[in-house]
């Protein structure tokens with residue numbers, strides 16, 4: 001019986017099990033789906049591999065960087081970034097390029113975006129509002145027009161949560177250093193690499209982002225850890241503030257300690 005049970009074989013759960021087993025501890029990971037990797041998993045359809053999102057890997061932490069290289073070994077490749085946004089049936093380069101934006105949006109829409117941005121700046125100057133939600137944060141930096149037409153849709157589709165329920169700190173972390181003037185500056189001049197969202201090259205597993213987690217799973221299992229898919233944790237039973245047992249769907253039942 002494992003000393004530690006981890007719920008979910010996404011990047012966090014597998015990283016925890018990887019570290020525990022590396023230091024000789026036992027660990028069991030329970031995963032509800034039939035694949036490991038969580039949101040970063042790779043799916044196969046008719047012989048093709050698909051990732052759920054781009055899953056660029058970029059870190060300033062040397063230890064995490066090394067972990068990525070150690071696990072993937074010969075399966076890590078450096079990829080030149082080509083990110084494009086499909087908006088109103090048109091593809092926009094990301095980072096933005098001025099001609100591409102003007103051609104895609106049209107002069108009239110560009111004017112509306114810039115006016116809405118100007119309005120938001122004046123409103124912030126006259127009566128600054130507290131930034132509590134993702135919506136507040138993005139509207140202040142990009143204006144209401146871009147927020148409504150682009151950020152709101154995109155974010156709610158990807159994360160499945162209304163922007164009014166996502167915190168401003170989360171927006172600040174995801175879109176750090178980026179604002180409408182900054183995006184325009186990056187469009188006009190070469191990106192100097194300072195802006196977090198605009199990295200030009202990134203490391204990637206040869207067979208998709210999920211390959212990292214498949215490999216992590218193998219290493220955990222080689223070290224004696226357990227990664228059990230098709231096992232949903234239904235209930236966590238506690239006693240005196242400590243977790244005593246878990247009710248698991250998919251296998252006959254209960255883990256207890």
Ligand SMILES: Cc1cc2nc3c(=O)[nH]c(=O)nc-3n(C[C@H](O)[C@H](O)[C@H](O)COP(=O)(O)OP(=O)(O)OC[C@H]3O[C@@H](n4cnc5c(N)ncnc54)[C@H](O)[C@@H]3O)c2cc1C
Nearest residue numbers: 008010011012030031032038039040053054055056232233
């Ligand atoms: C479209 C998209 C693009 C992204 N792009 C990037 C990117 O470029 N770079 C980047 O660094 N990050 C990116 N991310 C974010 C990244 O995917 C997440 O930060 C990461 O997957 C979080 O890992 P996690 O293990 O905490 O959670 P998750 O990946 O959500 O994993 C949680 C796991 O727990 C399992 N689980 C849940 N409930 C139970 C239960 N009751 N019992 C058993 N198992 C359970 C789930 O099935 C899942 O496998 C992106 C995310 C999305 C959606």
